[in-house]
Amino acid sequence: MKFLRFKINGKKKTGILNGDSITEIKGSMLEALNSKQLEKAGIFKLKDVEVLPPVSPSKVVCVGLNYRDHAKELDMKLPTEPTLFIKPSTAVVGYGDDVIYPEDSTQLDYEAELGIVIFKEAHHVKEEDAADFIGGYTILNDVTARDKQRKDIQWTRAKSFDTFAPIGPCVETELDPTNQNISLKLNNELRQDSNTKHMIFNAYKLVEFISNVMTLKPGDVIGTGTPPGVGSMQVGDMVEVSIERIGTLKNVIKA
Numbered sequence: 368m369k370f371l372r373f374k375i376n377g378k379k380k381t382g383i384l385n386g387d388s389i390t391e392i393k394g395s396m397l398e399a400l401n402s403k404q405l406e407k408a409g410i411f412k413l414k415d416v417e418v419l420p421p422v423s424p425s426k427v428v429c430v431g432l433n434y435r436d437h438a439k440e441l442d443m444k445l446p447t448e449p450t451l452f453i454k455p456s457t458a459v460v461g462y463g464d465d466v467i468y469p470e471d472s473t474q475l476d477y478e479a480e481l482g483i484v485i486f487k488e489a490h491h492v493k494e495e496d497a498a499d500f501i502g503g504y505t506i507l508n509d510v511t512a513r514d515k516q517r518k519d520i521q522w523t524r525a526k527s528f529d530t531f532a533p534i535g536p537c538v539e540t541e542l543d544p545t546n547q548n549i550s551l552k553l554n555n556e557l558r559q560d561s562n563t564k565h566m567i568f569n570a571y572k573l574v575e576f577i578s579n580v581m582t583l584k585p586g587d588v589i590g591t592g593t594p595p596g597v598g599s600m601q602v603g604d605m606v607e608v609s610i611e612r613i614g615t616l617k618n619v620i621k622a
C-alpha cells in the first residue's frame with residue numbers, strides 16, 4: 368500500500384495512492400497502520416492535489432558511506448560500523464517542492480537514498496525484530512552543500528539547510544528493502560543507477576544500530592546512504608530520484 372499526504376482546497380489529508388487516483392482515509396498513516404483498519408473517505412485525482420511530505424519526522428537520521436559500489440568508486444575501505452548524522456526536521460520538504468541553493472554554497476550535491484519510515488517507538492531493537500518497527504519505505508534526496516562538508520569537521524551545516532531533505536512522494540508499506548533498484552536523473556539524464564542489495568548495512572541492521580544509540584519515534588526517517596554517481600546540481604535543475612515500487616521524488620533547484 369502506498370500512503371501519501373496531500374492538500375486540496377486548503378485542507379491536509381491522508382490517502383492511499385492507486386495509480387493516479389487517491390482514496391482518502393480518516394486519520395493519519397501511523398493511526399491506520401496501528402489499527403489495521405482503513406476508514407475510507409473521498410476519492411481524488413493525483414493531478415488535482417498538492418503532494419505533502421508523507422510524514423513529519425522528529426528527526427532524519429542518515430548514514431554515511433553505505434553502498435559497496437560507492438565505496439569502490441571512491442576507492443575507500445568498507446566501514447566496520449555506520450557513520451551517523453542527523454538532518455533536522457526543518458530541512459524536510461516534499462514532492463514538487465523547491466530545493467533552495469544556499470547563497471554562500473559553491474557546490475550543491477544530490478544523493479539518492481532509500482528512506483526507512485519508523486512507525487513504532489524503537490529503542491534497543493534487534494535486527495531480527497526491526498521489521499516490526501518499520502511502517503514502510505520512502506525516497507529521500509540527501510541534499511548536501513559539499514563545500515561546507517569538506518570545510519567543516521562536523522557535517523551539520525552541510526546537511527541541514529532548509530529544504531535539504533526532500534522526502535516522498537509516498538510511503539510503500541510492502542517492500543523488500545534489500546533488493547530494489549534505485550536511480551537518479553538530473554534533467555532527464557541518468558546519473559545514479561544501483562540496487563539496495565549493494566548496501567553494506569541493510570535496513571534492519573541500521574534500525575538495530577541506530578535504535579541502540581537513540582530512540583526512534585513514529586514518523587522518523589532513516590536515510591540509508593547513496594549509491595555511486597553522486598554529483599552537483601545548479602539553479603534551475605530538475606532532480607528525480609526513483610525507487611522500484613515506490614515511485615519518483617521530483618524537485619527543482621531554486622536560488
Ligand code: MG
Nearest residue numbers: 478509592593
Ligand atoms: Mg547521504
